[in-house]
Amino acid sequence: MRITSKGQVTIPADIRERAGLLPETEVDFEFDGKVVRIMPAAARRKTGRGDRLVAHLRRSKGDIAMTTDEIMALTREPE
Numbered sequence: 001m002r003i004t005s006k007g008q009v010t011i012p013a014d015i016r017e018r019a020g021l022l023p024e025t026e027v028d029f030e031f032d033g034k035v036v037r038i039m040p041a042a043a044r045r046k047t048g049r050g051d052r053l054v055a056h057l058r059r060s061k062g063d064i065a066m067t068t069d070e071i072m073a074l075t076r077e078p079e
Contacts, residue, residue, distance in 0.1 A: 011038070019038075019039075019040075020040065020049045020052070021038075021040065022049075022052045022053060022056050023056060024055075024056065024059070025040055025041075025052060026040070026041035027039060027040060027041055028040070028041045028042060
């Protein structure tokens with residue numbers, strides 16, 4: 001892993017998932033003189049992983065160009 005000239009680094013996906021670090025998660029850093037730790041920011045710790053997931057999904061945009069009536073028709077049994 002290499003740090004970019006802007007100080008950026010990619011956190012491997014498996015570590016992000018295990019730590020619950022979803023896109024747009026605010027993080028804090030701690031340094032004890034030897035080790036750097038990254039963790040969800042204190043203000044965000046009150047929300048659970050599910051809350052962060054729902055917030056992420058709410059920001060997502062659908063890509064299907066169907067009306068609500070068309071979608072509902074797909075869920076109904078044929079008459």
